[in-house]
């Protein structure tokens with residue numbers, strides 16, 4: 001499973017990228033707001049750090065305007081993925097932009113039927129939001145599994161990009177189900193390294209090592 005980092009925080013992206021943890025980046029208008037940066041400037045900076053797909057989201061609601069915005073965003077760098085919402089206009093923009101050779105990420109997906117439409121419109125990535133479904137007592141991971149089954153039934157090439165990933169369990173389950181990609185905030189990716197038995201085992205090793213009185217360096 002590929003790891004995308006869901007942030008426009010350049011320092012966090014650079015740190016994780018240096019460890020080989022970043023196969024791509026996803027941003028959205030809320031994350032641009034959080035960064036306090038200009039969308040074109042910060043997206044260009046991110047594309048200079050990460051060689052994989054970098055999603056930049058359009059903000060118009062009409063297809064023709066989404067297409068114009070998408071074409072402008074795509075000029076930033078060859079690894080830009082234009083992100084469009086899963087609306088009828090978004091699907092129209094997806095079709096035009098993907099036919100023109102651009103990578104497209106269709107976002108705000110909450111049902112298998114929406115995922116089917118995005119695949120038929122030529123989406124490179126579909127972004128089902130796991131955490132936001134859990135927020136309303138639905139099962140976000142079940143949606144990932146259902147999309148996996150349906151895409152495999154018909155050999156759709158659209159990649160499942162599990163988004164709104166909030167917990168380490170979400171990450172493990174998405175990998176088990178077979179999501180192609182998951183995108184998570186930097187803090188969730190860092191938490192994947194933690195285990196209480198690792199901490200306890202290390203503390204014991206340190207205690208015992210001190211008793212040996214030895215040094216390696």
Ligand code: G3P
Nearest residue numbers: 006026131132163164165
């Ligand atoms: O990639 C979509 C993601 O940013 C949404 O996450 O936690 O705001 O639901 P969240």
